[in-house]
Structure formats: structure tokens, C-alpha cells
Amino acid sequence: MKCPFCSADDTKVIDSRPADDNSAIRRRRQCEVCGKRFTTYEKVETIPLIVIKKDNNREPYNRQKIEAGIVRSCHKRPISADQIRRLVDEIETEIFNREEREISVNVIGEIVMNKLKNFDPVAYVRFASVYREFKDVNTFMDELKKILDHNEEHSDESV
Known part of the structure; x- marks a missing residue:
């Protein structure tokens, strides 16, 4: 995952937990280069029906x-x-x-x-x-x- 602050590719997950109604995963990440933290959400991609x-x-x-x-x-x-x-x-x-x-x-x-x-x-x-x-x-x-x-x-x- 690319850091939104410095665009470095080297980030690590420091916390994962279910988000909302368990339909997504919330991940706290930290950039290994600049040290800043940010949140990402991972959700299952559904096929358009x-x-x-x-x-x-x-x-x-x-x-x-x-x-x-x-x-x-x-x-x-x-x-x-x-x-x-x-x-x-x-x-x-x-x-x-x-x-x-x-x-x-x-x-x-x-x-x-x-x-x-x-x-x-x-x-x-x-x-x-x-x-x-x-x-x-x-x-x-x-x-x-x-x-x-x-x-x-x-x-x-x-x-």
C-alpha cells in the first residue's frame, strides 16, 4: 500500500478490525519511511449484477x-x-x-x-x-x- 503522504511503497499494518457491519476490514497502517499513519478499508468486490x-x-x-x-x-x-x-x-x-x-x-x-x-x-x-x-x-x-x-x-x- 502506497503512503498517501510521501508515496513510499513500504508500509505496514499495525491494526486490523472489522468495520461497519462486518462488510469491510479497517486497517491502520504506518509508513516505514515517514512514520505517518493512515487508515485503509478492504471490501469484497462484487460483480455488478x-x-x-x-x-x-x-x-x-x-x-x-x-x-x-x-x-x-x-x-x-x-x-x-x-x-x-x-x-x-x-x-x-x-x-x-x-x-x-x-x-x-x-x-x-x-x-x-x-x-x-x-x-x-x-x-x-x-x-x-x-x-x-x-x-x-x-x-x-x-x-x-x-x-x-x-x-x-x-x-x-x-x-
Whole structure:
């Protein structure tokens, strides 16, 4: 690391610790030539992710869009902002673990629905009704039946 004061290449790390929310490392460094100290931050470089929309347009990934959709789905549900933040973190981790440069909005929607299904069934149905663009009550009822069947299967397993 080059010293910002004298431009010498010879610097040493004298202290390292996590910064902010553990998303970076804060390092205190000292120049071996001039003796001055300075701080650097080391952060993981993420691949810019492009989302392919339903109309095949492309736009940069935006966490706020996922968060907004989940907030709307959880409206008047007993779910805290912190729980929503953690859920979005899980979704985002799954998206970025795919290590793809482009991802379809359909794939993102399915990931969100899979997470919501176990998180809050009401929020799941609300999200699914918008995402899947339910055309009528029968489509909506079919989705509800799937959830009820799924819940019955899991309640039988615990007996």
C-alpha cells in the first residue's frame, strides 16, 4: 500500500478490525519511511449484477425493489423491519451465490416466493398474487390450496 503522504511503497499494518457491519476490514497502517499513519478499508468486490426484465430490457440489480415488494406483502402482518431486512439479506445471498452476471426477474421472483412461503404464508400469497399476476379468483384459490396441502403434509410429519 502506497503512503498517501510521501508515496513510499513500504508500509505496514499495525491494526486490523472489522468495520461497519462486518462488510469491510479497517486497517491502520504506518509508513516505514515517514512514520505517518493512515487508515485503509478492504471490501469484497462484487460483480455488478444485471436483471433481465419480463420485456427483456436490462437494468442494474436493485435491492430496494425486492425490499419494497416484501414490505408491501407484509403490510399489517406481525413482522418487524429487522426480520424483513434479514429475509432480504438471505434472498440477496442466494442471488449472488449463483455467481452470474445476469439474472432473470423470474428467477428472483421464484427465490423471493420460496423464502416467503416458509416466512409468512399470508405475505407469500400476497406476493405471489402480484408476481404471478393471478387473473381470477380460481387461480388465487389454487395457490391457497397448494399452501394448505403443504402445511398439512408438514403437520403430519411432526406427529
